[in-house]
Amino acid sequence: MKLDSKIPGGPIAQKWETYRSEMKLVNPANKRKFNVIVVGTGLAGASAAASMAELGYNVQSFCIQDSPRRAHSIAAQGGINAAKNYANDGDSVWRLFYDTVKGGDFRAREANVYRLAELSTSIIDQCVAQGVPFAREYSGELANRSFGGAQVSRTFYARGQTGQQLLLGAYSALMRQVDTGKVKLYERREMLDLVLVDGKARGIIARNLVTGALERYAADAVVLATGGYGRVYFLSTNAFNSNATASWRCYKRGAAFANPCFTQIHPTCIPVAGDHQSKLTLMSESLRNDGRVWVPLKKEDCKKDPSSIAEADRDYYLERRYPSFGNLVPRDVASRAAKAVCDEGRGVGPSGLAVYLDFRDAIKRDGRQVVSEKYGNLFEMYEHITGESPFETPMRIFPAIHYTMGGLWVDYNLMSNIPGLHVLGEANFSDHGANRLGASALMQGLADGYFVIPYTIGNYFASYPLPKVSVDHPEFAMAEAQSRDQISRLARVGANGKTTVMEYYRQLGLIMWEHVGMARNQSGLKKAISQIQQLKQEYWENVKIPTETETHNKNLEVALRVADFMELGELMATDALERNESCGGHFREESQTPEGEAKRDDQNFAHVAAWEYKGEGQKPALHKEPLQFENVHLAQRSYK
Amino acid sequence: MSKDLRNYKLVIWRQASPQEKGGFEQYQVDGISPDTSFLEMLDILNDRLIKQNIRPIEFDSDCREGICGACGCLVNGQAHGPRQKATTCQIYMRSFENGDTITVEPWRAKAFPVIRDLVVDRSSFDRIISAGGYISVKSAKHADANAMLIPKPDADQAFDYATCIGCGACVAACPNASASLFTGAKISQFTLMPQGRVEREKRVERMVDQMDREGFGGCTNIGECEASCPKGISISAIATMKAEYLKAALSGRTESNASDGAM
Numbered sequence: 001m002k003l004d005s006k007i008p009g010g011p012i013a014q015k016w017e018t019y020r021s022e023m024k025l026v027n028p029a030n031k032r033k034f035n036v037i038v039v040g041t042g043l044a045g046a047s048a049a050a051s052m053a054e055l056g057y058n059v060q061s062f063c064i065q066d067s068p069r070r071a072h073s074i075a076a077q078g079g080i081n082a083a084k085n086y087a088n089d090g091d092s093v094w095r096l097f098y099d100t101v102k103g104g105d106f107r108a109r110e111a112n113v114y115r116l117a118e119l120s121t122s123i124i125d126q127c128v129a130q131g132v133p134f135a136r137e138y139s140g141e142l143a144n145r146s147f148g149g150a151q152v153s154r155t156f157y158a159r160g161q162t163g164q165q166l167l168l169g170a171y172s173a174l175m176r177q178v179d180t181g182k183v184k185l186y187e188r189r190e191m192l193d194l195v196l197v198d199g200k201a202r203g204i205i206a207r208n209l210v211t212g213a214l215e216r217y218a219a220d221a222v223v224l225a226t227g228g229y230g231r232v233y234f235l236s237t238n239a240f241n242s243n244a245t246a247s248w249r250c251y252k253r254g255a256a257f258a259n260p261c262f263t264q265i266h267p268t269c270i271p272v273a274g275d276h277q278s279k280l281t282l283m284s285e286s287l288r289n290d291g292r293v294w295v296p297l298k299k300e301d302c303k304k305d306p307s308s309i310a311e312a313d314r315d316y317y318l319e320r321r322y323p324s325f326g327n328l329v330p331r332d333v334a335s336r337a338a339k340a341v342c343d344e345g346r347g348v349g350p351s352g353l354a355v356y357l358d359f360r361d362a363i364k365r366d367g368r369q370v371v372s373e374k375y376g377n378l379f380e381m382y383e384h385i386t387g388e389s390p391f392e393t394p395m396r397i398f399p400a401i402h403y404t405m406g407g408l409w410v411d412y413n414l415m416s417n418i419p420g421l422h423v424l425g426e427a428n429f430s431d432h433g434a435n436r437l438g439a440s441a442l443m444q445g446l447a448d449g450y451f452v453i454p455y456t457i458g459n460y461f462a463s464y465p466l467p468k469v470s471v472d473h474p475e476f477a478m479a480e481a482q483s484r485d486q487i488s489r490l491a492r493v494g495a496n497g498k499t500t501v502m503e504y505y506r507q508l509g510l511i512m513w514e515h516v517g518m519a520r521n522q523s524g525l526k527k528a529i530s531q532i533q534q535l536k537q538e539y540w541e542n543v544k545i546p547t548e549t550e551t552h553n554k555n556l557e558v559a560l561r562v563a564d565f566m567e568l569g570e571l572m573a574t575d576a577l578e579r580n581e582s583c584g585g586h587f588r589e590e591s592q593t594p595e596g597e598a599k600r601d602d603q604n605f606a607h608v609a610a611w612e613y614k615g616e617g618q619k620p621a622l623h624k625e626p627l628q629f630e631n632v633h634l635a636q637r638s639y640k
Numbered sequence: 641m642s643k644d645l646r647n648y649k650l651v652i653w654r655q656a657s658p659q660e661k662g663g664f665e666q667y668q669v670d671g672i673s674p675d676t677s678f679l680e681m682l683d684i685l686n687d688r689l690i691k692q693n694i695r696p697i698e699f700d701s702d703c704r705e706g707i708c709g710a711c712g713c714l715v716n717g718q719a720h721g722p723r724q725k726a727t728t729c730q731i732y733m734r735s736f737e738n739g740d741t742i743t744v745e746p747w748r749a750k751a752f753p754v755i756r757d758l759v760v761d762r763s764s765f766d767r768i769i770s771a772g773g774y775i776s777v778k779s780a781k782h783a784d785a786n787a788m789l790i791p792k793p794d795a796d797q798a799f800d801y802a803t804c805i806g807c808g809a810c811v812a813a814c815p816n817a818s819a820s821l822f823t824g825a826k827i828s829q830f831t832l833m834p835q836g837r838v839e840r841e842k843r844v845e846r847m848v849d850q851m852d853r854e855g856f857g858g859c860t861n862i863g864e865c866e867a868s869c870p871k872g873i874s875i876s877a878i879a880t881m882k883a884e885y886l887k888a889a890l891s892g893r894t895e896s897n898a899s900d901g902a903m
Contacts, residue, residue: 047779050779051778051779054778054779065702065708065710066700066710066761066762066763067709067762067763067765067766067806068766069709069766069769069806070702070703070708070709070710070806072702072703072708074703074707074708075703075705075707075708084785084786086786122781122782124785125781125782125783125784125785126777126779126780126782127785128782128785128788128835129775129777129782129783129835130774130775130777130835131774131775131798131829131830131833131835131836133795133798133799133802133829133833134785134795135795135799136790136791136792136795136796137792138792139789140789140790140791140792141786141789142785142786158799158802159799161707161803164707164803164805165799165802168802171769172769172773172774172775173774173777173779175766175769175770175773175774176770176774176776178766178770179770179771185766187763187766210755239702239703239704239708240701240702240703240704241702273673273675274673274675274676276672276673276675276676276680276681276683276684277680278677278679278680278683278704279703279704279705281705282705384723384726384730384732385732386675387674387675387732387734450779451779454779500687500690500691502683502687503687544690544691545690546690546695546696548695551656551657551756552698552755552756552759553698554696554698554699555686555690555696
């Protein structure tokens with residue numbers, strides 16, 4: 001496998017502009033001859049489908065939900081970064097680029113990140129033109145805030161529902177193209193396979209989730225925008241249906257999977273309340289601006305009413321360990337610190353897996369009114385879920401899986417190593433390195449969809465001969481038969497199995513969280529690999545599912561996804577084992593400073609780890625794409 | 641975590657397919673913690689049904705935090721259940737007493753045909769948006785975002801209308817099964833913003849016409865929609881929509897006018 005990142009030459013600030021002018025174009029009259037499949041309708045997928053249709057390509061758009069408007073981008077709360085420098089506080093494209101490379105702990109490609117920072121300003125203009133109701137000042141200008149520890153105010157937002165508003169903007173652009181007839185929408189469809197003809201991506205097999213029928217779709221290129229794989233942990237802030245199946249099936253068809261072990265854990269989520277729980281709810285990071293994080297100094301105080309614990313018996317561990325950043329340390333640092341105190345037995349709440357986020361001092365200082373204006377809606381949300389008011393008693397929070405930086409490997413054109421297969425948004429690996437900064441996910445999804453793929457797809461069409469392919473091609477029949485076999489096998493096992501999909505899914509989640517979660521070590525990772533292999537074997541012999549395959553059957557859908565999650569989980573552990581350094585969200589206990597901080601190993605690991613599928617039961621092959629840092633100098637992150 | 645586990649009797653609408661006749665079935669669900677969400681309670685019931693070889697209850701849900709709009713059913717006759725300004729996934733079992741009987745039905749509306757059990761087809765909403773719920777700009781270089789000033793009160797109000805999650809509770813709660821709150825919210829959002837005013841006449845005409853074509857009923861100012869809306873969208877959206885529709889008809893700038901009635 002050859003991994004050519006295709007990064008254009010020239011100084012970093014001119015790469016994209018020069019490349020854009022040099023890319024091949026498709027004649028406007030010829031664009032209607034090209035068909036593109038776009039899988040997923042989140043920020044990346046909807047914006048890509050709409051933008052390509054506007055150019056004149058015929059787009060087929062697929063989503064697993066009943067409407068494209070429900071993709072999980074909708075749940076993003078905080079905001080979207082853009083280097084507009086409206087706040088006049090010294091922001092610039094360069095600074096956003098620098099922050100993103102550094103925040104990603106030097107494991108992203110400089111050229112991709114620079115382009116992202118450059119495009120960020122156009123995204124805001126685009127969204128405003130679409131009628132996205134961003135927050136505004138009394139002057140009528142757009143409001144900005146600082147977010148996730150950034151030293152400048154570059155985050156645009158729409159109250160706590162920025163993802164929703166941006167997605168509805170992209171969705172409306174998509175629906176406009178549905179009206180013009182340039183986009184054909186396929187809802188309640190799940191991509192089960194990628195079809196290759198002569199080594200190029202030429203179509204997909206999708207399952208109609210209402211009728212259960214397997215359907216074939218052919219095109220000249222396939223664009224995957226199917227999101228991340230956080231649900232491999234079962235419990236996460238991701239939506240219930242978010243899954244990795246589309247990406248995973250592409251991997252099995254030869255697409256390289258890059259940095260699968262790079263996962264992000266968000267420090268401020270509502271802790272797990274019991275075995276019934278199906279998802280974790282994120283509480284905005286902004287709470288750490290005024291809330292103080294603590295646990296009792298003494299284990300024996302952990303079960304006491306927090307208000308009865310004296311000041312001297314409280315350990316404000318973030319303020320103690322990181323005096324200059326305090327409660328505002330980055331997500332990975334805050335998460336690990338919470339795990340450390342819980343591991344010492346000083347966690348609070350019924351499970352002992354939680355820390356306090358206390359607003360007592362903020363209420364005393366600013367008054368209940370002020371605190372309520374800032375955080376009222378979050379406090380309300382917390383109270384609805386837990387039954388406790390943060391005005392009366394400290395919140396309990398714990399880290400949860402939130403985002404995955406790894407994904408399918410792509411080059412500068414956002415094309416995978418399979419010609420014609422393009423991957424956008426969270427589904428690719430490209431821009432966030434080992435740790436994503438707050439308010440950067442929305443930026444990347446929209447940059448990829450509105451402003452990168454519309455250019456690079458044309459370059460692809462103009463560069464390769466693409467003879468017409470129809471769904472009658474034998475490759476389609478073969479791929480369809482494989483999907484059908486897998487479904488019937490599962491249904492056969494499911495008829496007499498004993499353990500339900502959800503029971504297996506929870507077990508997988510526990511293994512992943514325990515060994516491939518916030519802190520990882522060699523023996524744990526090895527254990528995870530063997531436990532997952534065992535679980536997988538058992539799954540295929542004993543899973544219990546409702547066996548109707550030709551109808552709406554949610555359990556069967558989930559069963560197929562869980563089968564893929566097990567395999568992906570194993571690859572994540574394999575990648576984590578191979579990467580014997582700590583960087584960003586990946587913390588290897590073997591690689592830390594005497595104070596317990598993450599220690600990167602640039603000598604041995606300044607590369608992208610791209611894995612190639614080698615067949616069932618075979619160890620995947622590791623390919624390394626070296627990373628060069630010519631503009632931002634390698635430095636250890638410090639928040640002390 | 642409270643340890644007082646509770647028992648419920650569920651009366652749930654079962655319908656295997658759009659063609660088949662549906663009916664209510666009863667299920668006893670015991671040992672439920674009050675911290676369980678309503679949908680998690682259904683998850684638990686489903687796992688138990690699957691083990692007894694009984695077909696599980698099909699229902700839509702995704703984000704499980706009240707923002708995607710996928711979930712929704714009538715719980716004891718109320719759209720999304722007993723709590724105001726909440727989706728079904730945001731209902732917790734502590735809202736019910738131990739021993740309660742809970743009736744669960746799908747959204748009932750001609751324009752939302754049942755697919756299976758509690759799953760309904762809401763693609764009519766997408767078609768209404770497709771008819772005009774957008775601003776016709778391309779993905780391209782636009783004027784700097786701050787070149788257009790929008791008064792904060794207008795932006796705030798536009799946002800309030802834009803928070804619609806497209807769940808369909810307004811239709812389910814309305815005795816006429818009208819989609820006026822849904823359609824009106826999108827029209828109101830764009831009416832409040834300068835970008836949206838360019839195409840206002842064409843938009844309102846096309847969206848309202850599509851709404852009628854889908855088989856939604858008319859609005860007779862009952863107000864159940866506002867009361868059941870999980871996002872608290874104001875019924876004033878409907879007044880705006882009606883006013884816009886009238887103004888558009890009189891403006892001579894609608895599509896039917898321009899194309900001489902060809903629409």
